[in-house]
Amino acid sequence: MTSFPEPTNPAGSRSEVFLGYLDYFRDSVIDKVSALNEPELRRSRLPTGWTPLELLKHLQYVELRWIGWGFQGRDVADPWGDRRDDRWYVAPDETRADLVAALRAQGAHTTAVVTAHDLAEIGAPGPRWRGADPASLERVLLHLVQEYARHLGHLDVVAELADGPTGE
Structure with missing residues (x-):
């Protein structure tokens, strides 16, 4: 666990500060999801209906959308692959191990991109920006930190309801 x-x-x-927070939040999400038993991974405890595995997959796609598809302007076959019928989705055959590995791989890619670019660098034009001017890498990273912090708080509530680990 990252401190x-x-x-x-x-x-x-x-850049090191941003990566430190992203690593910490990513590891915290993985630790919380790893501590839940299998039935809790696919169960929703909140009215919004999402499950811990869906949240895990969502965060991997959030990084993909903002770093790969957005900042880098890469062609991504299915940038919204974490969704089906306008909600988060995990297929029955997707496992915790597979989703953790995908999130870790995406995190490694994010780290490689951040260390290779200046924070002031502007992202490549592309569909991620929906016609707006691309954002700087710093703005993208600030958004990712916010996204992780918010969702880690959500997961804290779910873990507490499931008698799993809570807090930092």
Whole structure:
């Protein structure tokens, strides 16, 4: 588990700070999902109806959409592959191990992209931006940190209801 990137911990760059938070949040999500038993992984405990596995897959696709499809402007076959019928979706044959591996691989890709680019660099034009000017890498990373923090809080509630691990 990555330790929390305390504001008093020295960092060599703003990129390192962003990556520290993303690694921490990603590892925390994985730890919480890994601690849940199999029935809880596919069960929704909230009125919105999402499951922990759906959240795990969603976060992998969030990074893919913002880093690969967005910032890099890569052609992505199915950028919304975490959705079906306007909600998050995990197929019955998708496993926790597969989804954790996909999230870790996406995280490694994000790290490689961030370390190879300046935070002020503007993303490539493409469909991710929906006709707007592409954002800088820094703005994309700030959005990803927000997305992870928000969803980790959601997962905290679900884990508590399932008698799983909570808090940091």
